[in-house]
Amino acid sequence: MARKHFDTLLSRVGDAIGxxxxxxxxxxxxxxxxxxxxxxxxxxxxxxxxxxxxxxxGQLSATASSQILxxxxxxxxxxxxxxxxxxxxxxxxxxxxxQYRETIDHLDAPRLQDLLHAMLMNSETWSERLTALASxxxxxxxxxxxxxxxxxxxxxxV
Numbered sequence: 001m002a003r004k005h006f007d008t009l010l011s012r013v014g015d016a017i018g019x020x021x022x023x024x025x026x027x028x029x030x031x032x033x034x035x036x037x038x039x040x041x042x043x044x045x046x047x048x049x050x051x052x053x054x055x056x057x058g059q060l061s062a063t064a065s066s067q068i069l070x071x072x073x074x075x076x077x078x079x080x081x082x083x084x085x086x087x088x089x090x091x092x093x094x095x096x097x098x099q100y101r102e103t104i105d106h107l108d109a110p111r112l113q114d115l116l117h118a119m120l121m122n123s124e125t126w127s128e129r130l131t132a133l134a135s136x137x138x139x140x141x142x143x144x145x146x147x148x149x150x151x152x153x154x155x156x157x158v
Contacts, residue, residue, distance in 0.1 A: 002104045003028065006044040006051060012109035013116065032116070038127075040119055044104070051107060053100045053115060055123035057087075058130040060094040068133045072096065075126075083122040096130060098123045 007023065010030055014022025024030040028044035041054045060068065072089070075081025085100040100119060132138065 002049050003044060005104055009107060009109055009112050013113050016109065016113055034120060038120065038123060040116065050101045050103050053119050055098050055119055057096045057098055057123050057126040060089060060096060061134065071133060083118055085122060098126055
């Protein structure tokens with residue numbers, strides 16, 4: 001049932017953004033290439049009943065400065081510098097990824113579209129920041145907050 005909802009969401013978002021036949025493979029994975037450069041993955045995780053959004057923002061050199069690593073770690077504090085997403089470094093190529101997870105039962109097509117837009121904006125921002133930091137320049141821009149999903153009970157927890 002949840003996988004069918006995921007497939008429906010992809011189809012609706014694909015129609016809304018003008019990408020025909022946006023669909024996942026048998027493993028629940030879909031790759032969306034934006035402007036021929038940025039690859040944004042959308043995947044359904046059956047175990048957690050979640051949609052995981054991921055985008056590569058760049059690669060760290062083998063001699064990446066402690067300042068760059070500190071920027072990445074600081075951005076994850078309360079997710080404030082990553083717009084609600086999480087930044088990580090993966091694998092021997094030291095690829096920096098921006099990732100966001102949301103349970104499928106909280107998603108509708110407009111929300112998924114908003115999340116994809118925020119992921120796109122934030123991955124571009126972090127790509128620019130990493131490039132600037134690697135060359136010793138001031139890091140540009142701030143993260144775009146991920147769209148807030150109101151609590152299911154309709155209020156604010158205090």
